[in-house]
Amino acid sequence: MLRDSGPCIRVVCKLRSGDSDVEALFRALEAGEWKLAGPKLSKGEFEAEILSSSLEGDEVIFSLRSANPEVLEDFSRAAIRECWYIEVHYHLRAEAAEKAAENLGIKLGEKRVFRIKEFGVQLKVESFPAARALTISYRVGWGELNRNVMKKIHEKLINTKSPKSLLDRIMGWMK
């Protein structure tokens, strides 16, 4: 069976009803130096894909393949200018799901929904043991972005923070 153990991250932009639309969102992303070409957006080596938008035009889903928290935050900072709020969804499978579950202090062996508060944000965590899958979602606005919450949550889930060596810590303390 095919398994994708890498993180799949989706960013759902909820547009401000009435005074914003999809085109305004794309303009905001372009102002943030994300280049739009067909259904793809790119900034340097990083790419995002426009996955879908609702027919009402009030919501757009982007898919980010990058596991880099800075890219996720940069993208969201550009998008939030036209958004009511942003929802971030992590879709994790196999080992990545187990690791994230462990980091959140939950067990993957039970099909249920957990509500966990991390860094002042409520995470909705859904576990699907039969598929060895874990979905984590949360909402952010300007306030959370300014507190670098996305980066902190990302590091907690994916464990990307580079562990400091003993020597690094000693040297840091000495400084």
Add this chain to the structure above:
Amino acid sequence: MNEEYKREHVFGLDYGTSDFKFGPITLGEVPEVVENRGYFVDSSSLMSRLMGVRKEIVVGRDVPMFLESREELAKRMVYPMRNGIIPKDDERAWKVIEELTKYALEIFAPEYDDFQGFYAVASISVVAPRYMYERLFEVFKEMNRGRVLIRAATIIPQPLAVAIAHKTPTCTVVESGHGNTQVCPISMYPVRDAVIALNRGGDAANILTAEILKDAGYGDLAKEESLVRKIKEEIGLLPRNLSEAIQFAKSNPDKVRASLKIPGTRVKIDLEDLSWTRFLIGEYVFNPGHEIFQSYFARGMPRPGDVKIGDTYFYGMMDMAEAVITSVEKCPIELQPYLYSKILLSGGNFGWRIPRGLESVATTADLKSKEMLVEKGIENVEVVVTGDPKFSVWKGCIVYGYAVPIDYEWRWERMEGWMNVA
């Protein structure tokens, strides 16, 4: 029920000829996959009763645990979608579809109280007749007997799902799965009168792979269908030009030599001086009419024949480029250049890779198709293999379900919208 609830509970179901791909929007980019088959257990047998087997039919990952002898297998294993079409009165096949659907939904149905069913988007072959739509909606209604698993459902043809996933309103989709291949021009909607179906898919290449294994002295392994499929995926190559590739293989035997160990077993396969036949596997998918295959037919390998299922002809030997051209030429002339300028290849049968060192002779499905079309005089061709070709139909189901508002009701005249089944 509101729009926000629907967007969080879209569920895709891709009923492929060999594999059934399923899962909710929350799965991200990769669905769950099980074989599209069901095994009817002999529940009257003493052993079944002793072992406490209560089920009449087993689907999903548990199937291998219930398998009996090869003779029983042929009688009791049902592959409902082998041709993409289920006969109206084939109750066993419909029973398998019902069980598979339930199996898929129950894996992901949340336990919380405010869950009021998924918004299911199913995808079936573009040649599926109307009664299959009607019957599938009945199956979805059946799902809600105990608790509500499906709130509303819709059904879309597989090529349209591919076009939706790639946001390409005008294109030609070539969907090639295990049992058949569908060529379908799309101009906002599928151009149904122009659909060409081929009576071959990945299974045809499996049959040839089995013959190659027999010739190489592995006749015993050639009987195991799933093993043959795995070997095909590992060693099969798609040649740029078959004659040149064979010549290259014969003068560079070490570069082309195929040797494979099956993990978890003692089985090791080495094609040795027959390694050049690796190129036949890919060529057969695209062009079974090549004269080199005559010797296999002469020795008894079944030739993919033309068959009529329902009202649809499935062509056996038509080459891939010819199928695209025949299909596109059934559309208005003004539209044809646009259909050639965006050809999407989707399905597991197009996942050919180029191993290092064989770049000059091996190719990928998009380049092969383009070269074949150019040879037949078609200009301005652009062919693309969809990213994750096995999953693009499921992805299209999710995108479609997410976008269509809940108040857009199913209309038979357009075959679109939500059918309330709860």
